Amino acid sequence: MLRSHIITAKGIPSGVWSRLLLPLVAGLIGLGIALGGLPGLAQSPAEPPTLAEVESPAAVTLGDQTLFTIQSPQIASSPEARARRISDRLTATANNQSIPVEAIALSDTEFGTAIYAEDSLIMVVDDEDVVGTGLTPRTMATQHLAVIQREMQRYREERRADYLSRAAAIALVCTLGLGLAILVLANVMPQFYRWLDRQQDRWMPNLRIQTVELLTAAQLTILVQVITKVLHFVLVLALVLFYLSFVLSLFPQTRALGQGVWGHFGGAVGAVWNGFIGYLPNLFSIAIIVTIAASLLRLARWLSANIRRGRLNIAGFYPEWALPTYRLVQFLLVAITFALVFPYLPGAESPAFQGVSIFFGLLVSLGAGGVILSIVAGFILVYTRAFRAGDRIKFGDIEGFVEEKSLFVTRLRTLENVLVSVPNAALLTGNIANYSALIREQQIPIIVTTTVTLGYDLPWPLVHTTLIAAAAATAHILKEPRPEVWQTALDDFYVSYQLRAATMQPQMLEKIYSELHQNLQDHCNRAGIEIMSPHYRALRDGSQSTQPASYLPETYQPPGWNFSPGWPSAGDAAPPQNTDTP
Known part of the structure; x- marks a missing residue:
């Protein structure tokens, strides 16, 4: 049985509130009159509130459905708070299967028309709720009751096991259908592309305007393939969106999400489009900056190519400087372009973007010191013209040919064909011997030197003539220039003869030295000059010559021993031995 009074938020019957408030209000009015009258009493009676003066309405929902709206807060702080409270009561009643839908009914009270579910109050429709509608509280309550009963019946039906089972079966069928459609498209489209390639000469003629050929058949085929791929992507995306919207709408728990799929997608696309339109002024500025930078880069590339090829000569600027200078200019232009474009980038003013930029700069400054040093050293080596690719150089105990010069390292191929990478910073701080620079730039040959030590018994003109002939x-x-011989030292037992000869082939030094030493042996043997250790000569007193037998005369006989004047010669008898016994 319905009660004839309303329980307030504090749980006190409304009649009690009336008995307490009326005497209090009457006493306050009398006090105001005694003190000179209330300001409001002198004014004209207040006009009834209009619809424009009422607060914005709030929606009452059950599940994912909006039932109706309310515009009066009553005892709540706002219409939204009151709507949430009514929605929570409706949800609790709908989930309570013991309360039939028919048990929800109306009851007239002194505050308005109440809607009850058995002994539980759902809401009260009063005069403030019908402001501007032209309805009575009873009529509006009757409309709300019909909506509540209808939507609560639907709410309960959609959460029964048989309904959810049917929805799951339909969702499974839709999932299989979507997968099959995507699989078919994934297999059909490549075949279509291959068919286009085969038919391009037959169905894809060259696109011409009079004698001007705009697109060839191959280019037109590629264009059709690109358009087809875009349509393929759009079709797959549409299928996925339709699938999500339909399947999610099958279940009451996800219906709101399913109904909002297209709205969310459209909102995202709209946000991107609006952002793009709003970004067009910045994009135009970026395009101008990038165009100017690209034009300067093309000019620098043209100048570099012509200087390298010798078509353009600049006094004091060497051709090997052209490429590294272009790379340096390219780096500076890119850095300046980025600095100019940075303020126009999306999110450039955001703290997160600025924080990432500062963090990246800190990493570069802390961790790239050695790298920057190598880069600077590489450019210094280029502009000091210490060497170039192909030169034969010697650095420390490494000697070989320059295979590659990069910003960080220089790669040398040693005489044993071993590739050695040397940091540019190390090359900059060390001594580099270049065997090829003077030959390449001034046509000055390098000097090949070798030293031979011979005894004082040999006449030096004979030695000079023999060594020069060998060279x-x-x-x-x-x-x-002619080979020449320098006598570099007069030592205790021998004279040091240094043979000096010129060559323009530094890459063949080892072969030249080997052949020169062979010729020295041959020419000294022909001239009767023995090349031997001076100490060995000092201890020698006759015996076989150290020259090869082919260089000795046929009548040659080894000299005899001659240790002291008192000893017999090699043909005399040996001295008698002492046979005395002690």
Whole structure:
């Protein structure tokens, strides 16, 4: 049985409130009149509130459905708070299967028309709820009751096991259908692309305007393939969105999400489009900056290429500087372009973007010190013209040919064909011997030197003539300047003769030295000059010559021993031995 009074938020019957408030209000009014009258009493009676003066309405919902709206807060702080309270009561009643839908009914009270579910109050419709509608509280309550009963019946039916089972079966069928459609498209489209390739000469003629060929058949085929791929992507995306919208709408728990799939997608696309439209002024500025930078880069590339090829000569600027200078200009232009474009990038003013930029700069400054040093050293080596690719150089105990120069390291191929990478910073702080620079730039040959030590018994003109002849007989030794011999030292037992000859082939030094030493042996043997250790000569007193037998005369006989004047010669008898016994 319905009660005839309303329980307030504090749980006190409304009649009690009336008995307490009326005397209090009457006493306050009398006190105001005694003190000179209330300001409001002198004014005209207040006009009834209009619809425009009422607060914005709030929606009452059950599940994912909006039942109706309310515009009066009553005892709540706002219409939204009151709507949430009514929605919570409706949800609790709907989940309570022991309360039939028919048990929800109306009851007239002194505050308005109440809607009850058995002994539980759902809401009260009073005069403030019908402001501007032209309805009575009873009529509005009757409309709300019909909506509540209908939607509560639907709410309960959609949460029964048989309904959820049917929805799951339909969702499974839709999932299989979507997978099959995507699989078919994934297999059909490549075949379609191959068919286009085969038919391009037959169905894809060259696109011409009079004698001007705009697109060839191959280019037109590629364009059609690109358009087809875009349509393929759009079709798959539409299928996925339709699938999500339909399947999620099958279940009451996800219906709101399913109904909002297209709205969310459209909102995302709209946000991207609006962002793109709003970004167009910045994009135009970026395009101008990038265009100017690209034009300067093309100009620098053209200048670099012509200087390298010798078509353009600038006094004091060497051709090997062209490429590294272009790379340096390219780096500076890119850095300046990025600095100019940075303020126009999306999110450039955000603290997160600025924080990431500062963090990245800190990492570079702390961890790239060695890298920057190598880069600077690489450019210094280029502009000091210490060496170039192909030169033969010696650095420390490493000697070989320059294979590659990069910003960080220089790679040398040793004489044993071993590739050695040397940091540019190390090359900058060490001494580099370049065997090829003077030959390449000034056509000045390098000097090949070797030293021979011979005894004082040999006449030095004979030695000079023999050594010079050996040098002249060596391949890749220049006739001019002529080879020459320097007597570099007069030691205790021998004279040091240094043979100096010129060559323009530094890459063949090892072969030249080997052949020169062979010729020295041959020419000294022909001239009767023995090349041997001076100490060995000092201890020698006759015996076989150290020259090869082919260089000795046929009548040659080894000299005899001659240790002291008192000893017999090799043909005399041996001295008698002492046979005395002690």
